[in-house]
Amino acid sequence: MALHLYDTASRSLREFQPARGGTASMYVCGATVQGIPHIGHVRGALNYDVLRRWLVHSGLDVLFVRNVTDIDDKILTKAAANERPWWEWAATHERAFEEAYTALGCLPPSIAPRATGHVTQMVELMQRLIDRGHAYVAGGDVYFSVKSFDGYGALSGQQLDDVQQGESLAEGKRDPRDFTLWKSAKPGEPSWPTPWGDGRPGWHLECSAMSTAYLGREFDIHGGGVDLVFPHHENERAQSNAAGDPFARFWLHNAWVTMSGEKMSKSLGNVVAIPEMLRRYRAVELRYYLVQPHYRSTIEYSDTAISEAAQGYRRIEQFLRRVAGAAGAVEPGALPAEFTAALDDDLSTPQAFAVMHNTVRDGNAALDSGDTQRALELAGSVRGMTAVLGLDPLDPKWAAGQESPAHQALSDLVGGLLETRQRARKEKDFTLADSVRAWLQNAGVTVEDTPNGPQWTLKDS
Numbered sequence: 001m002a003l004h005l006y007d008t009a010s011r012s013l014r015e016f017q018p019a020r021g022g023t024a025s026m027y028v029c030g031a032t033v034q035g036i037p038h039i040g041h042v043r044g045a046l047n048y049d050v051l052r053r054w055l056v057h058s059g060l061d062v063l064f065v066r067n068v069t070d071i072d073d074k075i076l077t078k079a080a081a082n083e084r085p086w087w088e089w090a091a092t093h094e095r096a097f098e099e100a101y102t103a104l105g106c107l108p109p110s111i112a113p114r115a116t117g118h119v120t121q122m123v124e125l126m127q128r129l130i131d132r133g134h135a136y137v138a139g140g141d142v143y144f145s146v147k148s149f150d151g152y153g154a155l156s157g158q159q160l161d162d163v164q165q166g167e168s169l170a171e172g173k174r175d176p177r178d179f180t181l182w183k184s185a186k187p188g189e190p191s192w193p194t195p196w197g198d199g200r201p202g203w204h205l206e207c208s209a210m211s212t213a214y215l216g217r218e219f220d221i222h223g224g225g226v227d228l229v230f231p232h233h234e235n236e237r238a239q240s241n242a243a244g245d246p247f248a249r250f251w252l253h254n255a256w257v258t259m260s261g262e263k264m265s266k267s268l269g270n271v272v273a274i275p276e277m278l279r280r281y282r283a284v285e286l287r288y289y290l291v292q293p294h295y296r297s298t299i300e301y302s303d304t305a306i307s308e309a310a311q312g313y314r315r316i317e318q319f320l321r322r323v324a325g326a327a328g329a330v331e332p333g334a335l336p337a338e339f340t341a342a343l344d345d346d347l348s349t350p351q352a353f354a355v356m357h358n359t360v361r362d363g364n365a366a367l368d369s370g371d372t373q374r375a376l377e378l379a380g381s382v383r384g385m386t387a388v389l390g391l392d393p394l395d396p397k398w399a400a401g402q403e404s405p406a407h408q409a410l411s412d413l414v415g416g417l418l419e420t421r422q423r424a425r426k427e428k429d430f431t432l433a434d435s436v437r438a439w440l441q442n443a444g445v446t447v448e449d450t451p452n453g454p455q456w457t458l459k460d461s
Contacts (some may be wrong), residue, residue: 053388156233
């Protein structure tokens with residue numbers, strides 16, 4: 001394949017070749033379902049959705065696993081604070097995440113395994129580590145011995161002497177750098193039986209167990225946010241390799257969404273929740289905003305930036321509608337070589353979007369000059385490009401029923417005025433017809449008469 005991806009482990013661009021011919025296997029760290037999703041949460045899901053779509057376009061089947069962490073200290077704390085059962089709190093917010101993924105056009109995963117459903121696999125993995133001398137039991141807790149694994153720190157670049165897991169030195173823990181695989185049962189907390197006592201899984205253990213359960217001991221891509229490189233992914237890699245599994249061949253990490261330079265997070269209180277965003281913008285516009293930057297580049301959130309992104313999407317949308325009105329149905333066409341080269345270069349979406357907008361510009365020029373055949377050909381290329389990115393304006397998902405309340409209100413108002421204009425023209429009341437067009441023009445709405453009826457666009461779009 002021509003696709004090259006930046007591998008965090010090797011710190012280099014590497015040509016992607018699947019371990020098993022014809023099938024790409026991906027595991028992406030999903031949500032810890034402790035609250036309502038915000039745009040920082042869904043950015044990564046969208047980035048890996050684009051990668052998945054590109055792999056499929058390149059001719060591969062894709063096994064795509066995105067887990068759900070449904071047991072965690074934060075879930076227990078928040079459920080208790082709200083006087084709700086922990087499992088109900090987790091299930092409620094798992095649904096909120098799934099609704100956000102669906103609204104933003106993410107393809108459903110091949111499977112979305114929950115941590116609580118894979119304790120058997122976790123116990124098996126811990127037993128393998130204990131048998132190999134890489135894990136030990138202390139007071140019902142199970143720990144991974146960091147010093148026992150020579151490759152520890154290679155993924156993140158951490159020096160062993162500088163490692164801090166953020167865990168306390170509990171009784172029986174041999175080294176503060178060791179991390180918890182299994183937490184012994186505490187009063188009032190859920191627990192599961194193991195050979196070493198009842199308890200619940202540590203965060204790092206679950207992903208190693210679930211990824212290999214569905215994708216095998218070696219798989220192609222492990223993805224997640226850059227904040228997971230250490231300790232989460234470093235610990236996943238260590239425990240999996242120490243158990244004898246080759247594990248992930250590529251490690252991919254998407255950057256943060258920030259506000260005022262700070263990572264967007266609930267603990268900082270600087271989050272923009274998805275339900276609120278979808279009241280202000282169409283879901284497809286929010287998707288456009290989050291996938292246009294390179295996945296390894298930080299997005300500094302601002303209302304201005306997302307408004308500009310929405311206008312960029314509308315330029316594409318309006319071009320395709322213009323062509324459809326002038327020349328008939330637009331079918332997805334061939335991708336420009338420059339677009340393909342951009343996505344093959346570590347998913348360089350900024351360059352891919354530039355190619356797309358240049359094609360829109362050329363298509364509008366062709367339409368203005370009366371060359372509808374050329375405009376139709378270019379519109380087909382635009383549809384092909386937007387389809388790969390999950391942004392096709394003529395896809396039924398985005399073509400209807402996905403407008404924000406503000407955009408829907410505008411559509412209804414303009415549509416009503418255009419109907420009045422059409423009746424006036426039919427009745428040969430050209431004074432009224434011209435007045436309606438002038439009203440719309442003064443309001444920033446351009447009307448173009450086409451063989452398929454009037455089409456309108458916003459002038460500043």
